[in-house]
Amino acid sequence: MGSIRSTYEDDxxxxxxxxxxxxxxxxxVAKIEAQLEAGALRDLQTLAHxxxxxxxxxxxxQITEFAASLESALKQGADDAVVKDRANALxxxxxAVAVPEQK
Amino acid sequence: MNPEVPNPNRVLVIDDSESIHKLVIARLRPExxxxxxxxxxxxxxxxxxxDQPDLILLDIxxxxxxxxxxxxRLKEHPATRGIPVIFLTGTADTESKVRxxxxxxVDYVTKPFDQVELRARVRAALRAKRLQDILEQQSHLDGLTxxxxxxxxxxxxxxxxxxxxxxxxxxxxxxxxxxxxKRVNDDYGHLFGDIVxxxxxxxxxxYARRSDIVARYGGEEFAILLTDxxxxxxxxxxxxxxxxxxxxxFEARTEVVSVTASFGVACTEHLAAELTPEALLxxxxxxxxxxxxxxxxxxxxxxxxxxxxSTGNPGALGDDENETS
Numbered sequence: 001m002g003s004i005r006s007t008y009e010d011d012x013x014x015x016x017x018x019x020x021x022x023x024x025x026x027x028x029v030a031k032i033e034a035q036l037e038a039g040a041l042r043d044l045q046t047l048a049h050x051x052x053x054x055x056x057x058x059x060x061x062q063i064t065e066f067a068a069s070l071e072s073a074l075k076q077g078a079d080d081a082v083v084k085d086r087a088n089a090l091x092x093x094x095x096a097v098a099v100p101e102q103k
Numbered sequence: 104m105n106p107e108v109p110n111p112n113r114v115l116v117i118d119d120s121e122s123i124h125k126l127v128i129a130r131l132r133p134e135x136x137x138x139x140x141x142x143x144x145x146x147x148x149x150x151x152x153x154d155q156p157d158l159i160l161l162d163i164x165x166x167x168x169x170x171x172x173x174x175x176r177l178k179e180h181p182a183t184r185g186i187p188v189i190f191l192t193g194t195a196d197t198e199s200k201v202r203x204x205x206x207x208x209v210d211y212v213t214k215p216f217d218q219v220e221l222r223a224r225v226r227a228a229l230r231a232k233r234l235q236d237i238l239e240q241q242s243h244l245d246g247l248t249x250x251x252x253x254x255x256x257x258x259x260x261x262x263x264x265x266x267x268x269x270x271x272x273x274x275x276x277x278x279x280x281x282x283x284x285k286r287v288n289d290d291y292g293h294l295f296g297d298i299v300x301x302x303x304x305x306x307x308x309x310y311a312r313r314s315d316i317v318a319r320y321g322g323e324e325f326a327i328l329l330t331d332x333x334x335x336x337x338x339x340x341x342x343x344x345x346x347x348x349x350x351x352x353f354e355a356r357t358e359v360v361s362v363t364a365s366f367g368v369a370c371t372e373h374l375a376a377e378l379t380p381e382a383l384l385x386x387x388x389x390x391x392x393x394x395x396x397x398x399x400x401x402x403x404x405x406x407x408x409x410x411x412x413s414t415g416n417p418g419a420l421g422d423d424e425n426e427t428s
Contacts, residue, residue: 013132017125024122046119049164053193054122056215057130064215 002098006059009100014059021058022099029091036087044087045074051090060097066090112229115156116140117147117173118191119165123214127160127191130218131225144168148176151183158228161208163192163199171206178207185235187228191216245319247297248304256318256326260380263330267371268378275329275337275370278387279307279344282363282399284323291355299353299362306347311340326387334370334404335420338413341366341402345414349400363400367391368413373406 006022008014028047035044048071055063070086114136116127124140131138139154141147144165151159159177163170170190177183189210190203200211209231210224243255251259260276267274281287281303288296300323307317307325320326327344329337348364367390369383376382386405393403393410401414413419 013129017129020125021122046164046166049193050120050122053162053214054120054126057126057218058122061215 002096004060004062004093004097006097006100007061008059015100015103018058019100019102021054022097025094025097029094032087032091036084041074041083044083045071048074048090062093063090063097066093111135111137112158113137113139113154113156114158114160114225115147115151115154116160116191117144117165117170118142118160118162120162123162123191127221130216130221134222134225136225144170144173147173148180148183151177151186152180155182156186157232158225159186159188160191160225161188163190163194163203171202174203174206174208185232185239187232189224189228191221248301248319250304250308250325251316251318253318253320253326256316256320256328257380259316259328260383263328264371264378264380264383266330272331273333273370273372274383275332275334275368276383276387277327277329277337277341277344278320278367278384278391279303279325279327279348279364280391280395281323281348282365282395284362287360287362291360295353295355295360299360302351302353303348303362303364306351307344310344310347315340332370334368334373334406337368337370338402338404338420341368342413345400345402365391365394365399366402367394367405368402369405375408 006018008018028051032044032047035041035047048067051067052064052071055061055067066086066089070083070090073083073086114131116124116138118124118140119142121142128138139150139156141150145168147161161170161173165173170192174188174190177186177188188208189212190208191212191214192199193214195213203211209228212221212224243251245252263274266272281299284296284299287299304319304325307327311317311327314330316328316330318326318328329340332340345364345366348362351362353360353362367387369386369390371378371383374382374386390403390405390410393412394401397403397412401412404411404413404419411419
């Protein structure tokens with residue numbers, strides 16, 4: 001784990017909040033999995049929408065990209081299999097995010 | 104609360120994601136802006152009314168009340184109508200952009216946002232807001248004296264009376280009229296009359312308290328609204344203003360001219376009538392006329408129908424009045 005790093009790690013204004021954001025991601029993964037399991041697709045869409053909006057801002061453009069793809073599948077009412085695939089892809093990505101070291 | 108320089112800028116973020124709040128705070132840090140936040144539309148509106156931010160960054164996908172509805176209500180509410188709104192949202196379709204702008208937003212930025220661009224857009228919105236504030240303030244100022252004008256005083260009288268009624272706080276109104284002003288104009292000319300009005304205005308502003316709202320009410324008449332002030336305190340302020348006017352001298356070519364003014368004071372705690380702007384103005388006006396009748400250069404107080412001379416009579420209200428401030 002830890003292969004995906006924020007592009008803003010070296011920005012002193014950002015380091016602290018990037019650390020916070022990255023360290024909260026496992027909890028978000030758990031939430032996505034639970035929502036998927038429970039079929040709470042509206043909540044899942046909200047979460048995907050939030051990750052889409054925040055990811056790039058924290059220096060993780062891939063999070064924005066993957067979350068957007070999940071959001072659009074949910075918006076269009078895509079097949080469960082598609083939703084599940086995209087949710088799993090997003091979760092895998094989030095798990096791979098590195099929490100930057102304090103400097 | 105007389106015209107003065109604006110406070111540092113304050114930006115309200117209404118977004119259901121805390122991550123966005125933190126991000127905006129970090130990204131606006133170089134702008135020296137105070138950022139406040141709410142995660143819910145209803146609370147966001149309340150906060151905007153209470154804290155009067157200079158700019159609102161508004162998300163669309165909010166729980167309960169969505170951002171469009173929040174914007175509509177902000178633009179409808181008199182207390183928030185003038186605050187610029189920038190949509191800051193992950194919703195990027197043209198229809199939403201058009202809808203947001205047509206609801207009265209000044210700009211529309213999509214998330215994830217570019218920090219440099221967001222700062223530039225925030226600066227642009229704040230610049231426009233500052234100009235709008237200046238225009239608004241100027242439309243409330245009297246051109247000759249720089250005091251508030253009658254329109255502004257009438258507005259404030261109305262809103263301060265609401266506050267006074269709701270919280271049971273006293274509100275006093277002082278009317279001031281320059282004595283024999285017509286004679287001054289006739290004897291020394293209108294330009295000199297203007298100088299006198301400016302001098303009297305300067306004295307009123309200098310000797311009033313910071314919280315007093317000093318206005319030119321028309322011609323040679325001034326009005327001062329004293330919030331949270333009972334009749335006794337209003338009397339002290341008025342006597343101080345009266346002697347400041349009396350002590351002022353104006354040079355007209357070879358002559359030194361001194362001018363006096365008459366004062367009428369009324370307070371919401373001692374009105375015989377219902378608490379309306381008209382009733383308070385009428386009571387102050389009656390007291391002002393009593394001062395004119397008594398020979399001018401003095402202060403009269405209206406107390407529940409009774410007109411009391413306070414000049415040279417510091418015990419006019421008695422010593423044992425059970426008053427709070």
